[in-house]
Amino acid sequence: MGGVTGDHAPEQPALAGLEVVAPTTRRRRTTAPPGPAAQLPVARVCVDLAPAHLDRPFEYVVPENLDAAAQPGVRVKVRFAGQDVDGWLLERVDHAEHEGRLLPLRRVVSLEPVVTPAVARLARAVADRWAGTLADVLRLAVPPRHARVEGEQPDRDDGAGDDAPTVATEVPATGEAGAPAWSAYRGGPAFLRHVLAGGAPRAVWTALPGTGEHTWAAAVAQAVSTCLLGGRGALVVVPDGRDVDRVCAALRAVGLDDVTRGGPVARLVADDGPAARYRAFLAALRGRARVVVGTRASAFAPVADLGLAVCWDDGDLQHAEPRAPYPHVREVLALRSELEGAALLVGGHARTVEAQHLVATGWAREVAADRAGVRARAPRVRALTSVELAREGPAAAARLPGPAWRAMRDALAAGPVLVQVPRAGYVPVVACVRCRTPARCATCHGPLGLTHGDGPPSCGWCARLATGWRCTECGASGVRSVRVGSERTAEELGRAFPGVTVRVSGARAAGGVLADVPDRPALVVATPGAEPHAPSGYAAAVLLDAAVASAGERLGAEVDALRRWLAAAALVRPTGEGGQVLLVGDGAARPTQALVRWDPAGLAERELDERAELRLPPAVRVAALTGTRDAVAAVVARVDVPALEVLGPVPQPADDRQALEPEVRTLLRVPPTDGAALARAVGASVAIRSARREGGTVRVQVDPADLL
Structure with a gap:
């Protein structure tokens, strides 16, 4: 329906008796936008956006009313492409490089300078090293904001106030009396003296087995206390929360308590939850924590005046970031060591090829024990291969051969026995009982396995029950086990050793991953990486399915198998106390020999030489x-x-x-x-x-x- 316009438009008549008042227009009261800050009016901001072509700082005007709050490192809101987005203020400068008009900062989200200059330089170096973007790295480095935690924290303390944490100066730093865990290593005491003097030595450390003050965690704690006595901060990055607990306990033993109890140590672990993680991050940022112990993301922790960075067990997959740009903790700490002039310690019971490359190129020095020290601290290792078991006859084909069963029986009289199984679950993979063809799901073609002793197999991908399954090759309906998991192993050991307590440790086990077990006789079945500690060490360890553990076509499969075996073997008592390790199965020859000789450096060196010939990383x-x-x-x-x-x-x-x-x-x-x-x-x-x-x-x- 059309409208009427012009002189012929009708007027609304007034009601009788009412005065006609001309309409008035309401004027909006406007205020002039605040001008730019008097000093350093231009802010360079890393905008939190994913596209790679936006990986550069963008310039904004700092309004006068945000001058005090808009400090380098704070979180900000800015206008970008017509919408409000998050960002980090990297720096403020006098003049802009952009010749056009600059938009003002929208607001400052928090007054906390979460991106320190050192972390900003490190994040840029990591982005360049892995062909990523600065925004991607800062998302890994800076935990999400937790406003309530910011409010409950005390005012910023740079360590000069009355509440600044102190380190007991009576803790010895060097020498056999003050650092007993390092006296067995060539170059160990010299490394500590260099750290104490404010130097930046870089070392690759092959740790020995040990208990008490000779564990790897005790050695790390002694190195950290040495660094603090030299007046600098320390950072320790380990694979998981159990290792964090061990390092924190070792630090308490040398007088370095948690920051929540007035000490200088902050625990920075993502699994503790957003609030606890941000609380620990702020403790380091505000200078209340001079030592940070954490997992992968803590490699970027804002430790002031960093003097020592430690990466324990650098071959663990937990150290590799699964998100872009996929950095590795070892390399991040190496970059940080160079940028901040800090000492670096890359340690583990085994040695990765990448760590060996640092030694071979002269970038780092080796810290390791001599053969006499290894023999004194390591357990006796035997490889029960098919050649070794030939005298057993048909019993040699058993998954637990007679010599292993007898060794476990004898060791149970002295304490707990560890059994390492490379697979979790009950029977994770099954095959046709007649033709040995791997059993596959009829719906998604995923692998079939058994989750318990009675019942049909189920798919490992879609979880459907394979009732009425028949082999597509021969038509048989029965299945046989191809891989036996930890749950089935525990069931079999319970029948083989009636009356003996059997504990299972693993991410998929009913009780989860066990941190510790008592020194009482028991069988402890664990998957790699989930082995609990025994206070006095295990009386024996049996490493099952060696062929499965060392198989695989991936790069470094043999080195990784040796790393897993040594991690379990290091929990066993030394030979002088009756400790022994039995490797069962025909594993790959090189890692088997390296385990028997307890020579992880030799295997890593040989692997590195082969990669150099084949032009594989880290040689290229x-x-x-x-x-x-x-x-x-x-x-x-x-x-x-x-x-x-x-x-x-x-x-x-x-x-x-x-x-x-x-x-x-x-x-x-x-x-x-x-x-x-x-x-x-x-x-x-x-x-x-x-x-x-x-x-x-x-x-x-x-x-x-x-x-x-």
Whole structure:
């Protein structure tokens, strides 16, 4: 229906007796926007956005009313592309590089300077090293804000106030009396003296087994106390919360208590929850905690005047960040050591190929015991291979052969016995009883397994019960076990040793991962990484299914198998106290021999030499690009680095669980001296892809662990 306009528009008549009042317009009261700050009016902000082409600081005007709050390191809200987004204020400067008009900061989210200058430099270095973005790294480095925790914390304390934590100066720093855990290592006391004097030594430490003041945790605590006596802070990064507890207990033993009880130690673990994690982060940020002990993300903890960074068990997969840009704790701490002039200690019972590379190139020194020290502290190790068990006849094929059963029986009279099983669950993989074809789910083609002793098999992917299953090759309906898990092993040991307590430790076990077990006789069945500690050590350890543990085509499979075996063997009493370790099965020859000799450095050195011949990391730098074929090809075409070698593209195996577009992988390989140039070139190519909004998907990983 059309409207009426112009001179003929009708007027609303007034009611009789009412005065006609002309309409008035309400004027809005406006206030002039605040002007820019008088000093350093330009803020450079890292905007929390994912696209790679936005990986640069953006400039904003600091309004006068935010001058006091907008300090470097704080969280801010800014206007970007028509919407409010989060960001971190990196710095303030006098003049802008941008020639146009700058938008003002919207607001300061928190007064806490969560990104310190040292952490900002480290985050930028990590982003450049792994061809990532600064925003991605800062999301890993800075925990989410918890406003209530900010309010409950005391005022910022840089350590100079009356409430500043103190370290007992009577704690000895060097010498056999003050650091007994280090006296058995060549270069150990010298490393501590260098740290005490304010130096920045870098060491790769092969730890010996031990109990009491000779455990690895006690050695770390003694190194940390030495660093604090020298007037600097310390950072310890371990794989999981159990190791955090052990280090914190060792620190209390040398007089360094938790910050909640007036000490200088903060526990920074994501599994403790958002509030506890942010509380520990603020304790380090405000200077109340001079020592931080935590898991992967704590590698970025804002420890003031860092003097020592420790990475324990660098071969553990928990140290590898699963989110972009996929940094590894060992490399992050190495970068931090160089940027902040701090000492670095990379330790473990085993030695990774990457750590051996640091020693071989002279970047770090070796700290290890001589052969006499190893023999005095290590248990006796025997490999029960098929050759060793030939005299047993048909019984040699048993999963628990006679010599292992007798050794466990005798050891139970002296204390607990550890049994390491490489697989969790009951029977995780089954096959056809007649033709041995692996049993697959009829719906999703996932592997079938048994979750308990009675009942049909179920799918490990979709969890459907495979009732009425028949083999597609021969038609048989029966199944047999291919891999036996920890639950089934515990059941079998319970029947083999009636009356003996059997405990199971693992992420999928009913009781979860056990931290400790008493020194009473018991059988402790654990998966790798879940072995509980015994106060006086285990009387014996049996490492089952050696062939399964050392099998695999992935890069470093043999070194990783030795690392898992040594982690369990290190919990056993020394030979002089009757401790023994039995490796059962025909495992790979090299890790088996390295375990018997207790020589992890020898295996790592040999593996490194072979990788140098084959041009594999860490002897070279590699960038792996995985995604759709056209997208990967476009990114690779823009990478121009001297001595670049392009391998691929190679089709990637499809995942039966997902209907994905076929993917390929291309490897870009360069000598170590061109590694930084490769990362820059790949990052620049990905940024161009992001700016052009090219189709497809590409995932970039520099020096990936799953290269093979």
